[in-house]
Amino acid sequence: MRASTLLCAAESHETPERAAFRADVIEGLSASPKQLSPKYFYDEAGSRLFDLICRLPEYYPTRTELGVLKAHAGDIAAIAGPGASLVEFGSGSSVKVRLLLDALERPAAYVPIDISGPHMRAAVAALARDYPTVAMTPVEGDFTRPLELPHLGEGGRRIGFFPGSTIGNFTPSEAGVFLTHARQSLGEGAALVLGFDLPKERAVLEAAYDDHQGVTAAFNLNLLTRINRELGADFDLAAFHHRALFNEAESRIEMHLESRAAQTVRLDDARFTFVPGETIHTENSYKYAAPRLMGMAQAAGWRQGALWTDPRGWFAVAVLEAV
Structure with missing residues (x-):
């Protein structure tokens, strides 16, 4: 041949x-x-x-966001209510989601969505051992495109989780499209926990993305x-x-x-x-100032609920409510 x-x-x-x-x-x-x-x-x-x-000394976003999530996991759980289903867009290693799973009252389901199937499945296998009462349904796919979520049962609230300032990897127009798709996928009564990086000094930013190692x-x-x-x-x-x-x-x-x-x-x-x-x-x-990003969210069918930052004002976590 x-x-x-x-x-x-x-x-x-x-x-x-x-x-x-x-x-x-x-x-x-x-x-x-x-x-x-x-x-x-x-x-x-x-x-x-x-x-x-995420573990590098120069890369502040992960540890700063973790600090905000640790401080307010109980607040997020109160917003979610009992029996919530957690949908994470771009799950990665699933370190941050453990904070929410620990805080939520009887979480019913966890649906991670990630383009890297093997990495996601390994993380989910570890989570399944530690949270045996939570139904785990990983979805290998591109969350930047419209996705139909698996059936998550009835009763509990759907809570989207999009940490890590991944929203910043999109252009502003793409970020608006994502927020619209997330609103459609999560449905009525849902909330979205969104992490985003705030503007700050050039030297801090450039070091975080060009580490000495x-x-x-x-x-x-x-x-x-x-x-x-x-x-x-x-x-x-x-x-x-x-x-x-x-x-x-x-x-x-x-x-x-x-x-x-x-x-x-x-x-x-x-x-x-x-x-x-x-x-x-x-x-x-x-790097979005909060008013700008909240305006984009409003145009996509969300309204701002809670918004928290770290003491230095470097990173924010917002809760968006479906309207």
């Missing part, structure tokens, strides 16, 4: 998820400027690296490793390096992969040329 026939046979068996990944990468690298979606960071290796990032750089470069492995591209990782900068006009941290030299990268029949210093924009992390 000829090589071209084998290639066609392999492509014909490509999963819809892999096909979408391929299409998104080709579209992003064809754009000007070049870009890749941060949702593809989270293969198994990327998820492990992000767990390491190079873990964030490895996380960023792993995206190219994944594209090589899963899509057959030929990125030379040594020919790119990680950059993080604060775009003050947009109030966002930007992560880029910068080409060190003139080069050409191949993916299928496509060729993508780079000049020295040209970048692939891989992630934004918007």
Whole structure:
């Protein structure tokens, strides 16, 4: 059988998820400027690296948000009421959700939604051992798109959980779309517990996304490793390096992969040329003042309930109520 026939046979068996990944990468690298979606960071290796990032001394968001959640888990439980079903968008390692499961009164169900299936299933297996009375139904999927939730039973309130300032990875228009989809998925009477990062000094922000150990750089470069492995591209990782900068006009941290030299990268029949210093924009992390984000939530069908911050005013956790 000829090589071209084998290639066609392999492509014909490509999963819809892999096909979408391929299409998104080709579209992003064809754009000007070049870009890749941060949702593809989270293969198994990327998820492990992000767990390491969350423990770095420079990366304040995780520990700061954990402090706010610990201080107000009882308040969230009172809002949720008994028998609530918890739906987490982008569950990751599920460290933060334990605070809520411990605080909730007889939680009925936990539905984590994450694009990284193996990492999520491992976390859910550990949770299931520790919370045997809570029905666990993981959903492997892209929570940036409309999702139909599994049946969660009757009686308890649906509580969405979207921590980690992941809302900041979306553009403002994308964040509005997510909030609208979450409102539709969670339904009437639901609430959404939303963590978001507040504006602060440039030096603090840039250090958080460019740590001295190079873990964030490895996380960023792993995206190219994944594209090589899963899509057959030929990125030379040594020919790119990680950059993080604060775009003050947009109030966002930007992560880029910068080409060190003139080069050409191949993916299928496509060729993508780079000049020295040209970048692939891989992630934004918007820093929202609370009034701006609450205005976006209101436009998506939510009203602001409680809102808490840490003592320094670096991070906020809001409870949004469906209207």
